[in-house]
Every structure is written in C-alpha cells, then in structure tokens.
Amino acid sequence: MGTAVEQKPASVYIPYAFLVTALLSVYIVTFNKVDLRPGEVEYPAEAFLAPQFELPTLYGGKVKLSDYRGKVLFINFWATWCATCKVEMPSMEKLYQRFREYDFEMLTISVDKDQSLIDPFVKQYNLTFPVLLDPDSEVARKAYKTTGVPETFVIDKNGIIVYKAIGPRDWATDDLMESFAQLIQRS
Numbered sequence: 294m295g296t297a298v299e300q301k302p303a304s305v306y307i308p309y310a311f312l313v314t315a316l317l318s319v320y321i322v323t324f325n326k327v328d329l330r331p332g333e334v335e336y337p338a339e340a341f342l343a344p345q346f347e348l349p350t351l352y353g354g355k356v357k358l359s360d361y362r363g364k365v366l367f368i369n370f371w372a373t374w375c376a377t378c379k380v381e382m383p384s385m386e387k388l389y390q391r392f393r394e395y396d397f398e399m400l401t402i403s404v405d406k407d408q409s410l411i412d413p414f415v416k417q418y419n420l421t422f423p424v425l426l427d428p429d430s431e432v433a434r435k436a437y438k439t440t441g442v443p444e445t446f447v448i449d450k451n452g453i454i455v456y457k458a459i460g461p462r463d464w465a466t467d468d469l470m471e472s473f474a475q476l477i478q479r480s
Contacts, residue, residue, distance in 0.1 A: 319348045337437050339457055342459070343368075343448045344436035348402065351411055351424040355434035356400065358452075365392075365477050366448040367399040367464075368432045372415040377461040382418045388473065390421040395477050396450065404430050404442060449476060459474065 337344055342368070348356045351435075358366075368386065371378040389399045399422040401413050406428045414425060425449045437446065440459065447456040455476065 295302055298376050302446040316349070317436065317439055337446070337453050337454055337457075341454055342433075343446060343452050343454050346432040348425040349434060351403075351408075351415065351426060352444045356423065356425055358400075361398050361400075362452055363450050364396045364398050365450060365473065366395070366446075368437075368446045369399070369401045369438065370404060370427075370439050370440050371401060372403060372405050375442045378418045379418070381443060381464065382420060384465040385427045386420055386422065391465075391470060392473055392477060393422075395479050397473070398465070400425055402427050402432060404428065404433050447476070450479070 343358060345358050347355055349355050367385075367388065371382075374417055385399065385401070401420075401422055404423045404427050405411055407443075408426060408428060411424060411426070414420075427433050430439075431454075433442075434443075437444070445456075445458040445462070446454050447458075449455045
C-alpha cells in the first residue's frame with residue numbers, strides 16, 4: 294500500500310504569496326523604473342529620447358548631444374576616484390577603437406569636481422575617446438538622473454536610448470561588439 298502524503302491547508306501559503314507579491318512589486322518599480330505617477334517619467338529610460346545637453350570638453354571647446362544625431366552614441370558618466378570606472382575604461386577604449394571610424398561616438402562625462410585629476414587619469418589609461426566635463430553633475434544628476442558612477446547610456450541614430458547600464462561592464466566582449474556592429478549598421 295502507498296503512503297499517504299499529508300497535505301497542508303492552503304492558508305499556510307498565503308503569507309508567502311504576499312511576500313512574493315511585495316518583492317516582485319518592489320523589483321518592478323525599482324529596477325524597471327516604473328513610475329507610478331501617470332504622465333511623468335522619473336528617469337531617462339530605454340525607448341525614450343535622450344536628454345539634450347551641452348558640455349565643455351577636457352581640452353577645450355563644447356559639445357552638444359544634438360551634434361551627433363545620425364550616430365550611435367555611447368555616453369558614460371564616470372569619475373577618477375571610482376574604482377569600478379577604472380576597471381571598465383580599458384574595454385571602453387577597445388570599443389571606441391573598434392567603431393570610431395563608423396557612425397559611432399563615445400562621449401565620456403567626468404563628474405570630478407577637481408578637474409586637474411582628469412588629464413593625468415586619461416594619460417595613465419591611454420584613453421583616446423572624448424572626455425566632457427560635468428563637475429557640478431548638472432547633466433548627470435538633473436538630465437540623466439544618474440544614481441552613481443559608472444552609468445552608461447547607449448543611444449541609437451535617432452536619439453533614442455536603447456540601453457542603460459548601471460555599474461561597470463566589459464564593453465569589449467564578442468557579444469557586445471556584435472551588438473554595437475548591428476546597431477551601427479541599422480539605418
């Protein structure tokens with residue numbers, strides 16, 4: 294004869310169901326940037342137009358985001374004191390070298406208040422991509438609503454954010470290189 298399996302009443306699982314529902318709700322609102330206020334967008338998010346800006350460059354001159362319409366843009370917010378920024382910089386340089394001759398531009402935006410630290414940092418890591426200056430985090434915090442550094446936004450040729458990364462990445466992987474190649478080839 295088979296052994297009987299004791300069945301627990303369904304009411305035992307109700308607290309777990311509430312817990313799972315609460316955790317799922319927190320995840321959706323926090324990580325997917327769902328805004329519970331209708332009509333307002335709290336964060337620049339994927340599928341939205343990238344916020345416009347104009348910033349000075351490290352070596353003089355100014356850059357406007359609108360100057361790059363028609364190119365895929367890689368916008369990275371960083372700082373010299375950020376350990377994880379240092380980790381991802383070599384892979385960013387590889388990505389830049391791979392696609393700089395195509396419809397692609399990398400705009401890195403330093404939020405360092407002490408701008409005298411930036412040039413030695415760029416030279417130490419042999420970085421050749423453009424560096425913009427946002428010492429008061431006007432663009433980082435107000436326009437792009439960054440929560441820290443590094444944060445990266447990938448923008449398509451029409452000015453639409455197609456990817457947002459919080460934290461460091463290895464931008465030189467074969468998969469990411471292929472993704473950028475496909476994005477650049479799109480008209």
